[in-house]
Amino acid sequence: xxxxxxRPVFINLFQIKLPVAGVMSIAHxxxxxxxxxxxxFSLYVLELSLQSPQGxxxxxxxxxxxxxxxxxxxxxxxxxxxxxxxxxxxxxxxDVGVEKPLYRQTAITVLVAAPLVVLLILxxxx
Amino acid sequence: xSRQLSGxxxxxxxxxxxxxxxxxxxxxxxxxxxxxxxxxxxxxxxxNSLPVTLAFMLAIALILIHAWIGIRDVLIxxxxxxxxxxxxxxxxxxxxxxxxxxALLIFV
Numbered sequence: 001x002x003x004x005x006x007r008p009v010f011i012n013l014f015q016i017k018l019p020v021a022g023v024m025s026i027a028h029x030x031x032x033x034x035x036x037x038x039x040x041f042s043l044y045v046l047e048l049s050l051q052s053p054q055g056x057x058x059x060x061x062x063x064x065x066x067x068x069x070x071x072x073x074x075x076x077x078x079x080x081x082x083x084x085x086x087x088x089x090x091x092x093x094x095d096v097g098v099e100k101p102l103y104r105q106t107a108i109t110v111l112v113a114a115p116l117v118v119l120l121i122l123x124x125x126x
Numbered sequence: 127x128s129r130q131l132s133g134x135x136x137x138x139x140x141x142x143x144x145x146x147x148x149x150x151x152x153x154x155x156x157x158x159x160x161x162x163x164x165x166x167x168x169x170x171x172x173x174n175s176l177p178v179t180l181a182f183m184l185a186i187a188l189i190l191i192h193a194w195i196g197i198r199d200v201l202i203x204x205x206x207x208x209x210x211x212x213x214x215x216x217x218x219x220x221x222x223x224x225x226x227x228x229a230l231l232i233f234v
Contacts, residue, residue, distance in 0.1 A: 036193045047232045056166035086144050124159050
């Protein structure tokens with residue numbers, strides 16, 4: 001494995017000027033990592049909510065707590081950015097949207113649509 | 127461990143799990159928005175009905191596989207030192223396996 005490390009690698013994100021599809025792509029990764037970190041916490045709240053009526057009340061409190069709201073918004077964005085970018089990748093796999101103007105436009109669409117979906121969910125839920 | 131889920135197999139699994147998890151996400155999102163459970167009986171009644179329990183168990187299993195493949199790819203890209211990467215990958219694998227067992231305890 002080490003012998004492969006002779007290949008040129010440049011992955012410093014602070015020095016690379018990414019095209020918009022690259023920004024969308026790295027956001028897809030970041031969103032994935034954030035959701036990975038959230039797995040144990042989600043399981044904890046799920047378990048609590050299913051234990052007893054008291055547990056459900058406690059879980060509701062946690063899910064509705066104001067100070068955790070920014071975190072929930074971030075995770076909700078992660079979920080829908082990851083989902084939308086994922087749909088784009090699946091379409092690219094079957095050669096849909098590979099051409100240049102569309103490739104860029106769909107990347108922009110994903111970046112814009114994910115926060116909009118979060119806002120829409122907030123509007124419907126409240 | 128990484129050899130077992132590498133190359134084409136991981137690529138295919140990632141996409142199959144993605145399709146299921148995408149549909150599952152849409153179902154759960156719309157259900158919760160339209161039918162927001164307000165008490166324990168409603169919530170546990172929904173989760174504990176057989177089709178929903180099965181859908182959740184399958185979703186959690188696929189989330190863990192999907193997360194493993196995704197995190198593994200990120201670690202391969204960003205930790206060029208085989209030793210450290212192996213340690214981190216082992217920890218991630220243990221964490222995900224532990225979460226799988228925990229989820230089993232929640233639903234069984």
